[in-house]
Amino acid sequence: DTGVSQDPRHKITKRGQNVTFRCDPISEHNRLYWYRQTLGQGPEFLTYFQNEAQLEKSRLLSDRFSAERPKGSFSTLEIQRTEQGDSAMYLCASSRGGGLNTEAFFGQGTRLTVV
């Protein structure tokens, strides 16, 4: 399977704990996005990378959220001191940086439940 892979698929955590999610993009894609989606809503932009450089982080995003893509391949999203409002589906997508084939391809997501 050469699609976008996310791990874990599901995570249940207690409020106040830290969690980390991993995303492995399509290998030739240099751009990687993180989004958050709640039931019936559109994907909310969190942050994105071009290779290892983080180009933008949403201003709506708390400082408890951080993301890395250290070698320009896989990426991690960490949430510190989780809150119940963090419960959502976290989506990763990858794309080529430019040209005609710039559409993003999504992984299956990590569903986070904070109890």
Next chain:
Amino acid sequence: AQSVAQPEDQVNVAEGNPLTVKCTYSVSGNPYLFWYVQYPNRGLQFLLKYITGDNLVKGSYGFEAEFNKSQTSFHLKKPSALVSDSALYFCAVRGKGRDDKIIFGKGTRLHILP
């Protein structure tokens, strides 16, 4: 800042009738425009895109979309709806400069009535 608007939360269409799902956008520079579909408990699937060239673009499952620069719109269309088209549809846009990222609309639920 870039934005995408999908003015209809839900669209109901009888099977066999044409359907339209509306999308308007605001972005710096020439836009890259996309439509995605999400079935229940499934990931987002890419349907079609406009990058450059013909304003009418064709995609998967018989869907097409028309880019209208003057109206900043990119409406999704299909000549004859199927019950299996029932799903959540998202419009997305990418621009240039500070808008050089893909953002999504809130989605439109399409319900095809048998």
